[in-house]
Amino acid sequence: MRALAACATVAAALLAGLVGVAGLPGAFAGRAAEPGITPTEIILGGTAPLTGPASAYASVARGAEAYFRHVNARGGVHGRKIAYRYVDDAYNPALAVSATRQLVEDDGVFAVFNSLGTEGNLAVRGYLNQRRVPQLFVASGATTFGRDFRRYPWTIGFQPSYEAEGWIYGTFLARTRRGAKVAVLFQNDEYGKDLLAGLRRGIARSGVKVVATQRYDASAPDVGSQIATLEASGADTLALFATPKFATQAYLFAERLAWRPLVLVNAVSSASNVMRAAAVEAPRAVEGSVSLAYFKDPGDVRWRDDAGMKL
Structure with a gap:
């Protein structure tokens, strides 16, 4: 990557x-x-x-x-x-x-x-x-x-904290999608839990609610059952606090279920090459995804001639 x-x-x-x-x-x-x-x-x-x-x-x-x-x-x-x-x-x-x-x-x-x-x-x-x-x-x-x-x-x-990243997503929802119903897929460790905690802080005292959460272990083969459970919750927003393998799977399973929530995907899985690969298998699920970045992505053509990207 x-x-x-x-x-x-x-x-x-x-x-x-x-x-x-x-x-x-x-x-x-x-x-x-x-x-x-x-x-x-x-x-x-x-x-x-x-x-x-x-x-x-x-x-x-x-x-x-x-x-x-x-x-x-x-x-x-x-x-x-x-x-x-x-x-x-x-x-x-x-x-x-x-x-x-x-x-x-x-x-x-x-x-x-x-x-x-x-x-x-x-x-x-x-x-x-x-x-x-x-x-x-x-x-x-x-x-x-x-x-x-x-x-x-x-x-x-040296990286920005996961909890701060989650808070940014929560604040974004509180300001732009009042009343959103959020389903969360998160890795079952401090990484996923920090993101979820930050999200909850960001939506505190707003009309946004987390209506379902599903965890997965890094050794799991896939997250198909988790995405099915989250889809059944009636959520209109899906937060993917997952590493690239499982975030890509989540998009694919959402596509198969014809589920079209707004997707928030954490920074570790939103690199341009990961998103392009996911879009090949799940173009409708990927479309409109929201994420953040804290460095310039060398896979993004906009930085091709940027002086800061050259040694």
């Missing part, structure tokens, strides 16, 4: 800029014992779903890797090349834990960078903070990564 790869590239650029402008405390002050720092390289690691139900997000790690190659080809950072090692966690928190331990204890990384997924990052946060290994630019918008910085000072997020 090109838009997600772009998001990772932004994080990689932030990291390179942070190191290049300010330096990393201790790492460049002659401390020979700093893990993952040598006279010639900075070793970073991360986990990503290269396989499994969220394998579309493999492009996040590959986008970061491409940017680090770009930085290295131009001399690296303070004369050091960035060695970036990422391991498949299949979007499974247990695998994320074992892979992160491998990166820290066997590979000796200086920091864990841009690992993707809310549950995986939550599963390793305590371990990394205990070991004082930086958990940099967590690829999740879960509210906890910004809210709980005092408890976990070695963890840094």
Whole structure:
């Protein structure tokens, strides 16, 4: 997914800029014992779903890797090349834990960078903070990564929070579709729950009501039964708080049911290439969908000649 790869590239650029402008405390002050720092390289690691139900997000790690190659080809950072090692966690928190331990204890990384997924990052946060290994630019918008910085000072997020995103959708409905009846499909983890909580805050004290919710697990084969249940609720608006695989399925099942609600689709599933793919199978269900974006999508032709999109 090109838009997600772009998001990772932004994080990689932030990291390179942070190191290049300010330096990393201790790492460049002659401390020979700093893990993952040598006279010639900075070793970073991360986990990503290269396989499994969220394998579309493999492009996040590959986008970061491409940017680090770009930085290295131009001399690296303070004369050091960035060695970036990422391991498949299949979007499974247990695998994320074992892979992160491998990166820290066997590979000796200086920091864990841009690992993707809310549950995986939550599963390793305590371990990394205990070991004082930086958990940099967590690829999740879960509210906890910004809210709980005092408890976990070695963890840094960078995405806007999912709860804030949900609040924006709720506010949009409260202002433009008073009396809307909303059905919500959400992933059964902090990611989906944060979005739903934000939506409820946004519609508070308005005439908009959530009339049905259905959760799904990331390991589920499909969301057909959930969409059928939501359609039967009589809702005229559908909020998809789901990753690309399941959001695309939701559109397809809505199309088959001839259900035509206004669809709010969260940012992680609204990249232009994802929406175009969904529109091939479910053109009527996709038409008129509402989402938001917080970075320029390289898959969108409007940014083709934009100076900010070029290295």
